Amino acid sequence: MSRSPRIAFLASTAANAQQALATLVERHGQCRPEEAEILCALGGDGFMLQTLHRHGGLGKPVYGMKLGTVGFLMNHYHEDDLLERLAAAEPTTLRPLEMVAQTESGTSIGSLAYNEVSLLRQTRQAAHIRIGLNGQTRLDELICDGVMVATPAGSTAYNFSAHGPILPLGSNTIALTPIAAFRPRRWRGAILKADTEVRFEVLDPYKRPVSVTADSHETRDVVEVVIRESETRTVTLLFDPEHNLEERILSEQFVV
Structure with missing residues (x-):
């Protein structure tokens, strides 16, 4: 310069x-x-x-x-x-990932995540979560402590600690990784194309409440979370x- x-x-x-x-x-x-x-x-x-x-x-x-x-x-x-x-x-x-979460009260909350979006159980009760990709249900019920979607840049952080894959930069992929999955016990997650829309539905949210965190921004008592890679940011x-x-x-x- x-x-x-x-x-x-x-x-x-x-x-x-x-x-x-x-x-x-x-x-x-x-x-x-x-x-x-x-x-x-x-x-x-x-x-x-x-x-x-x-x-x-x-x-x-x-x-x-x-x-x-x-x-x-x-x-x-x-x-x-x-x-x-x-x-x-x-x-x-x-x-980054774009997240839109719906809460029990009917509020819609949006946030960005440069590392990962993670859903976590709020109480001692395991979370029950349905997973859909691009409008199609892929897992009827995941019983777990939580589940996350991670970017390549974030794949070496919390995602890797949860035994998720490390994704190369420029691979146009995201990681879908369970956290302490109980059922299906052998499910280890998936590597998805970056433009995949991931939808999490919380089953029985009153008995088994779930929070979602986009990087460090937490939203509690969610019933549905939709995640996709940003097209503009x-x-x-x-x-x-x-x-x-x-x-x-x-x-x-x-x-x-």
Whole structure:
């Protein structure tokens, strides 16, 4: 770049992130997110997701630096050579899931998820959930602690902990993964085309209440949840060439 880009530095509330924020603003100045060319997120993956939810609609690329406990979506933190790193960074485009949930009270609630949408039982009673794909019932009754739909970027997170598959970026797929399935006991989930509409119907929601969480946004007492990949919303993350997200997702499949 012939000139320094306009950067909006955003930081989590953690002390080290706030210290880094002060240092970087002193060196490079500060812009409002609406006026910036690049957003620089300082924190962990949770703060990166918060940044995408809060500012993803601006269409600005986001470069994250790890100052938290988990940083799969972040680059390593260094105070020096930031401008050179931004100039050499490689873009990765993510497309979130769109979720629409219907609650017992008749309220309709929508949200985006860049990692996953997960349904979880609210009480000691196991959830009973019917699963439909593109308008066709595929599983009449899943008895479980929960079930989720994960994006490729989110497939290494909660999805992988629940024994779901790791999905390569650019594979145009999503993961449908049960959480502690009791019946059918041997069902391990499915890998679906990204444009599949997934519909969850909660059976007996009064006796067996279920909540849904899109990344960190929770809605309780749902009776139906519809999930599909967004057709209009995308976000761009920037990664150092030696630390790009595609390589990290691939490497996760060979961790023993």
